[in-house]
Amino acid sequence: MNKKLSKILAEIEKTKEKLSEQQGKLRELERQKTELENTEMVELIRSTKxxxxxxxxxxxxxxxxxxxPIFMPKQEEQHDEEN
Structure with missing residues (x-):
């Protein structure tokens, strides 16, 4: 096989592996973001008593x-407004 072609095929495979790894990392970060948003919403709702x-x-x-849509300022914003 041509040396250049082999090099390109190897680079393609390496790029696919990196892409797959980055997609997995993105999914995990999106999951963490959703979890934090949900936690924040629950805390806000509980604070209403x-x-x-x-x-x-x-x-x-x-x-x-x-x-x-319902909008309520974040707790940090509320504290800023009070001061």
Whole structure:
């Protein structure tokens, strides 16, 4: 086989391996991001001191009143506004 062709085929294989590794790393980072977002949401909901029924009623009422998505500032932003 041609030396140049062998070199290119080896480089292709090496690049495919790196790409596969990076895709796995990306999936893991996306999983971690989702987990952290979920944790943040749970903490925010728990900080309202509402039970699940009260929270459900609140969210349904809010959606009926406004088609806008629910937005609440992050806790850091709330602390900044207080100071």
């Amino acid at each position: 509402m039970n699940t029924e009260e929270l459900s009623t609140f969210l349904k009422a809010f959606r009926k009143k406004s088609e806008m």
